[in-house]
Amino acid sequence: MFAAKSLLVIGIFYLCSILPVTLHAETSQNGTWTTAAPAPTQRTEVAAAALEGKVYVVGGFSKPSLQNALKFAISSDMEVYDPTTNTWSIDTPLPEGRHHAGIASLDGFLYVIGGFTKAFLSIWHAVPTVYQYNPSSKTWREMAPMPTARGALGVAVYQNRIYAIGGYDGKHNSAAVEIFDPEKNTWTTAAPMPTPRDHLAAATVNSRIYAIGGRPELDYHQNMSTVEEYDPHTNQWQPRSDMPTARSGITASVIGDRIYVLGGESGEGTFATNEAYTPANDRWQVMAPMPTARHGLGSAVVNERLYVIGGGPTPGGSFSQVNEVFTPPKSATLKE
Incomplete structure (x- = not known):
């Protein structure tokens, strides 16, 4: 009897000792989160990007x-987080x-593109403006405007060009895809996105640009799971697998070969x-x-961590100053 009880106690002890390790392993397969210092102010509909760490x-x-x-609470603030x-x-x-603006980091500069501002009693006045920020001089410079004024757009970078995709022009969804060359300070037009939408996310992996999720006509009751891929070399779009959860008002960042x-x-x-x-x-x-x-919300990647x-x-x-940090799983390949 004593031996049996001893074995039972040892078994329970062993199970309890390995259980936390097992749970931790399961969690790490899907990445882990930590909390960092909160932002100085509570904001929403922000734009975020990484520049020089x-x-x-x-x-x-x-x-x-x-x-x-x-100012109808529309913010011009720029706050900078140092992960180090x-x-x-x-x-x-x-x-x-600006609110609902696009943002990109390229060649040591920051670019804030489009968005909405106030006009009379409306806060949904779409603008085409492009502002370039120089971190060395801490100054802003106005660049050539987008051909199409819009906010709640997606922005991606490929081969030293900035792609402004979709959005809302103040009356309707835009399918516009316009390409900015910062060196020449000029815009060109590309093939329109097949599914016009706003509040989408855009990201680049390898040689393709992806337009993900969004909503029609600012209506979050009709969220989309649509994913469309753009090939800058052929100037063509094609559909890809839908996002598992239809969403808009999202953010996306790239670590390695995955879009989060x-x-x-x-x-x-x-x-x-959080879907990858x-x-x-x-x-x-x-x-x-x-x-x-x-x-x-806004997101950016520094040293393989997503803020x-x-x-x-x-x-x-509604508003927050939350700053949460995602560390992806170490495995090189997502599970089938």
Whole structure:
């Protein structure tokens, strides 16, 4: 009897000792999250990009206050996060407030493209403006405007060009794909996106650009799971596997050969969803969800870690200063 009880106790002890390791292993297969220093201000509908090892968070809506009431809480702020020191600093604000703008980092400069601003009593006035930020001089410069004014667009970079994709022009969805050459300060037009939409995400992997998710006519009750691939060399689009979860108001960043698509909103609430797409095999995998569900968030990658910042925890006008960090799984290939 004593021997049997001893074996039972030893068995329970052994099970308890290995269980946390097993759970940790299962979690790490889908990546892990940690929390970093929160942003200085609460914002949503921000634009974020990495530049010289830091994360720049620009524009959006600030939490309403008496100080920003005349601007309809539309922000021109630029806050900079340094992952090395886990600290924030305040940098030169945008020349004019923007929300739902596109953003790109290229050749040591930051570009903020399009978006919405206020006009009379509306906060949905689409603009074509392009602002270039020089981190050395800490100054902004206005560049040649987009041919098509729009906000809630997707932006991607390929071979020293910036691609502005889709969005909302103030009345309708735009299918426009316009290409900016910063060196020449000129725009050209490419084949339109097959499925016009706004609040989408765009990302580049290898030699292709992907337009992911979104919504029609600003309506998050009709979220899309659509994924379309653009080949800059042939100027052609083709459909790819749908995203597992139809979402809009999302953000996307690339680590290695995968696109991670995070967050979003619908009529029922916000998403903590984190889904990874591997273009090489046209497959999606559900990854570890964000600790904080939100939409209108920004993301950027520094040293193989994905920083997801700001955004609204509830649909519509809500705000946060959350800064959560995703570390992808070490395995080189997503599970089938």
